[in-house]
Amino acid sequence: MNPLSSLFSSFRSRGGVHPDGRKQLSTEPPIRLLPLPPLLFVPLQQHVGAAARVSVLVGDRVLKGQLIGASGGNISAPVHASTSGRVVAIGDFPSPHPSGLPSATITIEPDGAERWIETRVPDDPFSLSPEEIATRVGAAGIVGLGGATFPSAVKLNLSRKSGIATLIVNGGECEPYLTCDDRLMRERADGIVEGIRLIAYAAGAREILVGIEDNKPEAIAAMRRAAASSEVQIKVVPAMYPMGWDKRMIQVLTGKEVPAEGRSAEIGVLVHNVATAWAVREAIRSGRPLVSRVVTVSGAAVAAPGNLEVPIGALAADLIKACRGLTSDPARLVLGGPMMGTQLPHLKVPMVKGSSGLLALTSKEIGLLTPAPCIRCSSCVRACPAGLLPLEMAAHIRAADLASAVGLGLKDCIGCGSCSYVCPAHIPLVHYFNYAKGELGALEKAKLRTDATRKLADMRNERMQRIAREREEAARQRAARKAEADAAKKAAATAAIEKELA
Amino acid sequence: MIPLSHAPHAHAPMTVGQVMATVLLALIPATLYGFWLYGWPAVFLWVVAMGTALLAEAAALFLQGRAAKPALLDGSAALTAWLLAISLPPFAPWWIAAIGSVFAIVIAKQVFGGLGQNVFNPAMAARVMLLISFPVEMTLWAAPMPITSTQAPALMEGLAITFGGSHWDGMASATLLGHVKTEFSRGIDLTTSLPAHFSAVQGGLLDAAWGSRAGSLGETAGLLLLLGGVFLIVRGVITWHAPVAMLLGVAAPALLAHALSPAHYLGVLPHLLSGGLMLAAFFIVTDPVTSPNTTAGLLVFGLLCGLLTWIIRTWGGYPEGVAFAVMIMNSLTPIIDRYVKPRIYGRDRKGQSLQLEAKRSEK
Numbered sequence: 001m002n003p004l005s006s007l008f009s010s011f012r013s014r015g016g017v018h019p020d021g022r023k024q025l026s027t028e029p030p031i032r033l034l035p036l037p038p039l040l041f042v043p044l045q046q047h048v049g050a051a052a053r054v055s056v057l058v059g060d061r062v063l064k065g066q067l068i069g070a071s072g073g074n075i076s077a078p079v080h081a082s083t084s085g086r087v088v089a090i091g092d093f094p095s096p097h098p099s100g101l102p103s104a105t106i107t108i109e110p111d112g113a114e115r116w117i118e119t120r121v122p123d124d125p126f127s128l129s130p131e132e133i134a135t136r137v138g139a140a141g142i143v144g145l146g147g148a149t150f151p152s153a154v155k156l157n158l159s160r161k162s163g164i165a166t167l168i169v170n171g172g173e174c175e176p177y178l179t180c181d182d183r184l185m186r187e188r189a190d191g192i193v194e195g196i197r198l199i200a201y202a203a204g205a206r207e208i209l210v211g212i213e214d215n216k217p218e219a220i221a222a223m224r225r226a227a228a229s230s231e232v233q234i235k236v237v238p239a240m241y242p243m244g245w246d247k248r249m250i251q252v253l254t255g256k257e258v259p260a261e262g263r264s265a266e267i268g269v270l271v272h273n274v275a276t277a278w279a280v281r282e283a284i285r286s287g288r289p290l291v292s293r294v295v296t297v298s299g300a301a302v303a304a305p306g307n308l309e310v311p312i313g314a315l316a317a318d319l320i321k322a323c324r325g326l327t328s329d330p331a332r333l334v335l336g337g338p339m340m341g342t343q344l345p346h347l348k349v350p351m352v353k354g355s356s357g358l359l360a361l362t363s364k365e366i367g368l369l370t371p372a373p374c375i376r377c378s379s380c381v382r383a384c385p386a387g388l389l390p391l392e393m394a395a396h397i398r399a400a401d402l403a404s405a406v407g408l409g410l411k412d413c414i415g416c417g418s419c420s421y422v423c424p425a426h427i428p429l430v431h432y433f434n435y436a437k438g439e440l441g442a443l444e445k446a447k448l449r450t451d452a453t454r455k456l457a458d459m460r461n462e463r464m465q466r467i468a469r470e471r472e473e474a475a476r477q478r479a480a481r482k483a484e485a486d487a488a489k490k491a492a493a494t495a496a497i498e499k500e501l502a
Numbered sequence: 503m504i505p506l507s508h509a510p511h512a513h514a515p516m517t518v519g520q521v522m523a524t525v526l527l528a529l530i531p532a533t534l535y536g537f538w539l540y541g542w543p544a545v546f547l548w549v550v551a552m553g554t555a556l557l558a559e560a561a562a563l564f565l566q567g568r569a570a571k572p573a574l575l576d577g578s579a580a581l582t583a584w585l586l587a588i589s590l591p592p593f594a595p596w597w598i599a600a601i602g603s604v605f606a607i608v609i610a611k612q613v614f615g616g617l618g619q620n621v622f623n624p625a626m627a628a629r630v631m632l633l634i635s636f637p638v639e640m641t642l643w644a645a646p647m648p649i650t651s652t653q654a655p656a657l658m659e660g661l662a663i664t665f666g667g668s669h670w671d672g673m674a675s676a677t678l679l680g681h682v683k684t685e686f687s688r689g690i691d692l693t694t695s696l697p698a699h700f701s702a703v704q705g706g707l708l709d710a711a712w713g714s715r716a717g718s719l720g721e722t723a724g725l726l727l728l729l730g731g732v733f734l735i736v737r738g739v740i741t742w743h744a745p746v747a748m749l750l751g752v753a754a755p756a757l758l759a760h761a762l763s764p765a766h767y768l769g770v771l772p773h774l775l776s777g778g779l780m781l782a783a784f785f786i787v788t789d790p791v792t793s794p795n796t797t798a799g800l801l802v803f804g805l806l807c808g809l810l811t812w813i814i815r816t817w818g819g820y821p822e823g824v825a826f827a828v829m830i831m832n833s834l835t836p837i838i839d840r841y842v843k844p845r846i847y848g849r850d851r852k853g854q855s856l857q858l859e860a861k862r863s864e865k
Contacts, residue, residue, distance in 0.1 A: 014844070019512055098506050176512060247847065260848030261855035338512040345506075359511070367513035372576065373618040375518055377790040382741075382797075387844040389795055409846045409853070417510035424516045425618075431508040 015385035016240040016248075017418045019176045019339065021215060022365075026298040026305040027179040031187055033309050034322050040082050040108045040313035041093050041350040042068065047143040048150045049075035051104065060087045065117040065289050068106050071138070077151045077353075078141045082291040082311035085110040096316075096335050096352055100345035108313065119287030125198060130160060133202040133284060140283035141290045141353075146170055146181075146244065146273030147336060149354035152280070155272070158265055159203040165268040167205035168253055169196050169277055171212040171219065172237065172244030175337025178357045180294040181274050183307045185212070185219035189226035192274050195281030196232055203270050208232045209253045210274070215239040241339060242385055242416040246271040260412055275356075295351055297323045301330035301360035310351050317347035319358050330360035331368070338366075339417040372425040380419035380429060386412050390419035394432040402436050402443075410436055518617075522577030524739045525785065528730035529584055535726050536719025539646040540592035542660025544719055548587040550596045550664070554603035555583030562612035578617050582606050585625035585785055588719035589778055589825075590632075593644040596664050598636060602628040622832045623792045626782075626825045633825070643677050643716040677717045678776045682768065683821035691765040696772075720781035724774070731784025740788040743797050744804035748783040749774060751808015759816070767816065778824040779811065786824075792832040799842040807831045 045051040052069030062068060062081040069079040088109045092102030122128060128136070138153030173181040185192060200208050210227070212220050214236050224234045237243055237252050247258045249271065256267050264271055275293065282288045291312055298305040303324035310319060316333070320326060333344040336357055344358075351358070380390035388409045396404040410433060419429040537545050559579035563570040573579070583603050590598060606628035614620040633640045647654040655663055685695035720727065734740045752773050759767035773779070778786075787793055787807050794803050807827050814823025845851050 017514070019514070257856060258848055259856040260846065262848075332507065332511055334509075334511050339510045341509055341511065343507055343509075343511070361511055366507075366511050367515065368507070369513075369517065370572075372518045372572065373616065375521070375578075375618045375790050376793075376795065377521065378795045381795050381844065384844075385847065387846040387849075389843065391795065392839075409849075412846050412848065415509075420508075421510045421512060422514050422516070424514075424518050424521050426513065426517070428508055430510065434508060 014387060015383050015418060016242065017383050017421050018239075019241055019421060021176050021239070022298070023177065023179050023182070023215070025177065025300075026296050026307060027182060029304075029306040031183050031294055031307045031309050032322070034311065034314055034319060036083060036110050036112060036114070036311070037314050037318040038109070039088070039315075040085075040110065040311055041315065042079055042082060042106045042108065042313040043093070043095060043350060043352055044069045044072075044079060044104045044106065045095075046079060046149065046312070046352040046354065047077040048148065049073060049077070052076060052079045054090055054104075054106065056087050056090075056106065058087055058090055061085070062087060062108065063115050063117045065119075065291055067289075068108075075151060075154055077143050078139065078289075079106075079312070080141055080289040080291050081108055082313050083108065083110040084113050084115040094345070094349050096342075096344060096349040096355065098343045098345065100349065105350070116288065121285065121287040125284045126201060128284070130202045130204060131157075133198060134160070136283055137202070137280055139289070140279070142276060142279045142283060143290075143353050144273060145275035145279060145293060145353065145356070147340070147354050147356055149352075152272065152276055155265075155270060156199065156202045159205070159270040162265045163268070164203055164205055164265055164270045166207040166209060166254060166270070167196070167200045167203060168246075168249055168269055168271045169199075169208070169210040169232075169274055170244055170246060170249050170271055171210055171216075171223070171274040172249055173216070174213060174239070174241045174244040175339050175341075175357070176241075177298045177359055178296045178337045179298075180296045180307050180356055182216045182219050184275055184278055184294055185216070186222050188278055189219075189222040191281045191285075192277045193223070193226040193230060193232055194285065195277030195279070196272075196274075197230060198280050198284050199270075199272055199277060200231075205270060210234050211237045211243075211249050211253050213237055213239040213243055241418060241421075242414075245385060245414060245416060247414075248385055290353060293351075293353060293355065295319060295355055296357040297359075298357065299330065299334075299359040300362045300365055301326050301328050303327050310355075312353060313350045315347065316344060316349055316351065316358055319351065320347060320360065326360055328362060331363035332359075332361045332366050334359040334361060339421065340415065369426040371427045374425050374427055377424060379422040379424060383418040383422045385416060385418060386414055388413055390429045390433075393436075394427060394429050397432045397436045402440060405433075405436055406440070410440075413437075518578075519576045521739055522581050524737055525581055525734065526577060526584060528733045528739075529588070529727075529785065530730075532723035532726035532730060533584070533588055533719060535723045536588060536592070538648055539722060540644060540719065541647060541654045542657050543644075543655060543663040544592035546596065546660060546664035547590060547592060547594060547599050548584070548719075551583040551587035551590075551599040551603045552580060554600045555579045555586075555607050558604045558607040559612070562608050563616075566612070566616075568616075573617065576617065579607055579611075582611065582624045585720075585781070586628050589625065589629050589721075589781060590718055591640060591643050592719060593642065593663050594639050595667055598632060598639050602632050605631050618791050620791055621835075622829050623786055623789050626786055626828045626832075629825045630829055633820070641680060643680070643718075645716050646722065677721065677821065678772060679815060679821040692768065693765050696768075717776075718778070720778055721776065724780040727780040727784055731780075731788075734784065734788070740784070741797065741800065743800040744787045744793060744807075745783040747801045747804025748787050748808040748811075749779070751805040751810075752779060752812045753808075755809060755812045773812065773815070777811075777815070777822040782807070782811075782824045782828055786828055787831075792835060794835050794838045794842060796839075796842050796844055798844075799838045802838055802842060803831055803835065806834070 050072035053072050055070045056068045064084045066081045067078055068081050071078045085108045089107035093105035094100045095103040134153045134156040142152040143149040171181055208231055227234055235253055250269050251257055258264050279290045292309055294307050295310045296307050297319050334341040335344050335355055374391055384390055393405045393408045393410055413433050415430055417430050556579055560570045563573055586602050586606055606624035610622055610624035610627040611620045682695050731745055735742050753770045756770045756773040760769040787804055794800055810827035811823045814826055848856055
């Protein structure tokens, strides 16, 4: 791609905002290992798709990396023990969700030995077939670590089948506060580049582009050094939210636009996150499943913000403690980044594969104000990266006119939060959209249920009619047979009488 | 227990009140210059307009049972009154400003549902109402008499002009557009009427640019309004689209017509620097409530505002057409918004999903 067309492609992509990055809070200290907590709570549902199925019993001794929950279907991912120890409970535990509702969780009491499972790995991972790499990635429980948590092996297999040309590795990390990918790229660039090459090999990609925002010069330099002698190209993209939106990254790096009703694989592009690439490298090179991840712990209410390598299942409270606790009562606890992350009800919830950040924010940071009337300033229209009209959509949703909101493109909304972020009236626009999406989902479900009920009723009617018809038919046949028999009897009697008479 | 909230958990440091305050700030230079140019009556008129507007807003909110304080603090009523005040003849009596403010706030804004719900720009709606209802008071302009000069009305005389209905010597002056229109009706073309106008106000076109002529505060300080507008664009409160389109909408036909017949059509500069054009371009058509949502929509809106202004000025019954043009276009805003929408990512302009190249080549 020549510089001119790259200039134009960045002009073509619209919208976006420039939130205060606040990455300097956590970007300097190197990644630290979280001290092993007294208990680990590993949920069975940490990914998009079906939940994993328990494959251990309470009381079982497990090794680090041992399978404790098997993949639950075609689109699912297994879960593994994050440390060696004993399974002490299997049952409900608060999930890292705003509701804090319980979900199926395996509780492990660490023995402190951190003993890994036995691993078999080839000296040259590239001697494995692409299919084998995808299988191993699937068996390692790797999901999209950028936050989407879609099972990575499914994407690899799909890409190989549909024949992709370009692998884009997303090192955008456009969410404010988060620096886990930044630190990972600075400290483990070689491993990431190896993981990227493995993904490209498994997916059959010829071109490999790594997009990194220009606000991470150290990460760019480290990645450039690591990628110097390989086919991996490091591309610097302007810092802007949501640069990490996969479709935006594709547009900026390739100039291609993903059709609304299509997937990126259909235009020959596969997108993975840098942390996923690191996990792939660990799985293939060291034979270690995904049992830990780097989490940014930040926010003005945290005493010593930084990045921690966290075993899956560690409680949010453990992370905060490792960052020397809270300096003030946080106004909000957030899992993920401030733009798209979810609020946590309390700190007694486990970290999962998709947890990129844990933020304890003060009221000054969240800037919460009572919503005022919309003045139609269209800041939201200019900020929307998807080209929607947030103010109009919200107005229709307020009036309970969901159909019009859908007509305006509600289903194309990616929930990035840019509109809510810029709104001077502080209207919770994304809240409206997610409410409407939920309502639409419920309507859809209700419609499916009605349809199913109608179908059953129709089938029953048909069956009853058929039974009635068959009964009638049988009765008719019986009557006919009877008549025939009577006639025969009569004929026989007549014949007998005639014989008699004769 | 922390109350649940949806993402984003961060917010840009901007509120509606700050938006309004920035616009008010941008109006200060032009207004202060106007005060200096027209003296105490202009100050009193501004005070009356502001006071009445805030009272009317509070009363309207009280009647609706809504909290008055947040609405008063957001500055929208003050902005409306300010814009109205600087579009009035500076020596107009107090009740012109009072009636205008009440009309703008109660009829043009609160009746429609308050901030964000009005169809028409309240200040322009009030100005049009005043012009139609009180044509004499609304076309009685004063020649500029800087407050420091000897012929300017003193404080008490100013009070008498605004509140006592007393007349002043300089009050018969006409605005450039008004003068030209009147002369046309007498069969005198521009070659005669323009120099006569400039000699009457002791200056040429460039002096006119600096306000040395009769008009409202907003008319005479055209260049300071331009400055305020640029400030707003730099601060990101407004975008350049509607102002530039509106100025273009006036300038382009003016350039063409003036080139064809200089004696009958005013040139570009008198058009741009006269009447309420600068005020409207940077402070009225940029009113977010009554203008379209999209940049393309704003270009259409601004261009048509400008074109209508030029048409009304050139062939209409009134010498100035900005307020009428803006109101007509305000009513077209929903239609513009209906047809001019941004293209959704991954879709074409009609909202259909983009086709894959492979599928496209099959067709």
